Amino acid sequence: MQIRPNVIVLTIPLGESQVHPVLLKDEDGLTLIDTGMFDQYEALIQAIEEAGEAPSSLKRIILTHQDTDHIGNLPALAREFPVVRLFAHPGDLPVISGSQPMLKMTPERMAQLPPERREAFGRFLEQLKQLPEIEELHDAEHLPWGGGLEIIHTPGHTPGHICLYLREQELLLAADELRVLDGELAGPWDAATPDMPLALRSLLKLKDLPVRTILCYHGGVYEGSPDELIGTLTESLL
Ligand SMILES: [Zn+2]
Structure with missing residues (x-):
């Protein structure tokens, strides 16, 4: 759904619910904000195409925070589109790059998952360690994308959560x-x-x-x- 001339809200299913990554359109290409859960890659690509955009136009990915329903397709996107620049707040960056354990998907919680899901999760955590460099975004930073945006650091949900x-x-x-x-x-x-x-x-x-x-x-x-x-x-x- 296009909510501004250069802002498209995507909808991808997550369990019985849905999540909403966002595409910002600029002359040099697309900025994706959040990526969905790791088994939703096809759904994400389909949503981008159904919005009339080419996934190959992706230039940047901003992660609002570390939770898996937001960073899940980051490894697959970084692999498919290697020129994409990645951004996150330093409060969550060590988790997103796989060097610190996740705040909410703890080893105890992972142990409760069905074996197949646990294995998929383990693979995903390994893939995070292979990601290219993630650049830092800071509170009150101004960026030109989407016609101009400001980063607002809003910790609590996670330490590095941003709006x-x-x-x-x-x-x-x-x-x-x-x-x-x-x-x-x-x-x-x-x-x-x-x-x-x-x-x-x-x-x-x-x-x-x-x-x-x-x-x-x-x-x-x-x-x-x-x-x-x-x-x-x-x-x-x-
Ligand atoms: Zn979430």
């Missing part, structure tokens, strides 16, 4: 810092947010920005501002 803000388009790419549930905007998911107090403090960085549209990786597009919800969720902090 992307396209100020001119009044568009917030919230990743997992916000969700859409049954059409309503919601905060981070408790069960997947190890440091909720920090995630709530991070929400305050998203408040009072001019925002008309929010894209949540889980739940999709929400037309409106997050300010009221953020006010409610962070009341106890103020």
